[in-house]
Amino acid sequence: MSEIFVVVEHRNGEIREITYQLLWKADELCRKGSHTLTAVVLCGEKENFISEINDRADRVILFEDERIKNFNGDLYKELLVRLIQEHKPILTLIGHTPWGMDYAPSISIKTGYPLATDCVDVIFENGRPKVVRQIYAGKIFSRVAFKDSEGYLITVRSGAFSIDKAGEHKGEVIKKDIPPDLPTARREFVAFEDAGAGAIDITQADLLVSIGRGVGEADKVPAMQELANLMGGVLSCSRPVVDKNWLPKYHQVGTSGKSVKPKVYLAFGISGAFQHVAGISGAGCVIAVNKDKKAPIFRVADFGVVDDLFKVAEALKAKLA
Ligand SMILES: Cc1cc2nc3c(=O)[nH]c(=O)nc-3n(C[C@H](O)[C@H](O)[C@H](O)COP(=O)(O)OP(=O)(O)OC[C@H]3O[C@@H](n4cnc5c(N)ncnc54)[C@H](O)[C@@H]3O)c2cc1C
Missing domain, CATH: 3.40.50.620 (HUPs)
Incomplete structure (x- = not known):
């Protein structure tokens, strides 16, 4: 033993x-x-x-x-x-x-x-x-x-x-007991700085419309924001979207972003890297839209659509308008 x-x-x-x-x-x-x-x-x-x-x-x-x-x-x-x-x-x-x-x-x-x-x-x-x-x-x-x-x-x-x-x-x-010969650390804790909730708090949203690198360019983000608004949800994203400065950091879901627990999580053009999906383990229902049917996001999704994300987004907007 x-x-x-x-x-x-x-x-x-x-x-x-x-x-x-x-x-x-x-x-x-x-x-x-x-x-x-x-x-x-x-x-x-x-x-x-x-x-x-x-x-x-x-x-x-x-x-x-x-x-x-x-x-x-x-x-x-x-x-x-x-x-x-x-x-x-x-x-x-x-x-x-x-x-x-x-x-x-x-x-x-x-x-x-x-x-x-x-x-x-x-x-x-x-x-x-x-x-x-x-x-x-x-x-x-x-x-x-x-x-x-x-x-x-x-x-x-x-x-x-x-x-x-x-x-x-x-x-x-x-x-x-701490051993008396414990060496002096070469690093020192200075302060803990929380990234902060920012203008919106994705951790409290019931519906998240989340976008990934699949949206392709910054100019396409407002159309996805519009969809989130129409659905009464909040826009969130994967890390590349933040890295490319398409959205501020407080929108980011994942291990180096926020863990979220919406009732519904809509993932548009997100591949489903583990650093991302670790942040959505608390989501009630995950719906993924991705043009690659082998994208790992489909392993964690409750529902999946294999299609162009803009086609799906436009169809949803047409229903809601
Ligand atoms: C230490 C560390 C921490 C990290 N922390 C995080 C984190 O907190 N959050 C996070 O998200 N990532 C994090 N990452 C990055 C992570 O590993 C992935 O690189 C990232 O999640 C990928 O983002 P993505 O899915 O948007 O992009 P990609 O992996 O590039 O996926 C884009 C997807 O979009 C699809 N697509 C493209 N065009 C379309 C279209 N027109 N219609 C439909 N689908 C389309 C593609 O098929 C693809 O599956 C971290 C990485 C490291 C090393």
């Missing part, structure tokens, strides 16, 4: 959703493989995260110190490496987030444990994890096996698993 570690992620005093997803998957792996589940929390003093996670893990290892209240890749890496070397967990699950992308590779180098990044599923086969990753912009799923190792590291894509509480656990809390 061995441990599975889950690194708890939090920001501004709140546990992030990815933590619950990792705990859900770790619980499933523990039940199938008779492992135990350990949540590792690195946080500031008196940040009360324990009550939110200790019924989802067998053990909670807690480091509390003002130096680690906010994310600091140098210190987090140092503490996690030492903890992994001490406990030798068979598997450490980390979010594929800016945190995880920052320290997971260096933990792998320091511990010698192999790392698979951005995984959307994990199973154990013959005592070793196997993962599923998406390649070619989400068009193909690849299964990746590890070479034999004492332990393994996996970063998990946000939205890949449920946030629900699965098995019953009674997490024993183990407080750990």
Whole structure:
């Protein structure tokens, strides 16, 4: 029997959703493989995260110190490496987030444990994890096996698993002291700056008309705004639309934009890259319009139209006018 570690992620005093997803998957792996589940929390003093996670893990290892209240890749890496070397967990699950992308590779180098990044599923086969990753912009799923190792590291894509509480656990809390020889960090947390809601708040909309690179040019955006207005919805977009300055950043849906939860999400000319669809996992009904019938967006769509987006938009406008 061995441990599975889950690194708890939090920001501004709140546990992030990815933590619950990792705990859900770790619980499933523990039940199938008779492992135990350990949540590792690195946080500031008196940040009360324990009550939110200790019924989802067998053990909670807690480091509390003002130096680690906010994310600091140098210190987090140092503490996690030492903890992994001490406990030798068979598997450490980390979010594929800016945190995880920052320290997971260096933990792998320091511990010698192999790392698979951005995984959307994990199973154990013959005592070793196997993962599923998406390649070619989400068009193909690849299964990746590890070479034999004492332990393994996996970063998990946000939205890949449920946030629900699965098995019953009674997490024993183990407080750990910060080692006196913890090196001084080379980076310093300065401030957390929220991108802000902007002129509109896409997170509160019931109907989002969302546009992607498929609209082709800035001049076409007003026609899609008009459709959103006619439908009583709000215009949102994928990242290239923001990168090209067709719309301001606060319209962007996705991992580096906003997570949205409309009743209906209409995706026009959006391919469905994982960074985008991770932001719409809370949507009630997803309707995709794309001229490519193999576009990954159709995998998450409840309804799909394979056609030119402008043809569909004009037909909708004609009905609503
Ligand atoms: C660290 C990182 C963070 C990221 N964060 C985000 C994020 O938060 N949000 C986000 O969206 N992306 C994000 N991305 C980018 C992401 O990987 C994709 O590149 C992006 O989502 C693709 O946007 P798109 O679907 O609009 O464009 P494309 O992938 O170019 O897709 C355009 C689609 O339009 C279709 N199309 C073209 N013309 C028409 C037409 N006339 N009618 C119908 N369909 C048409 C095409 O078939 C295609 O499927 C991030 C990337 C990285 C590396």
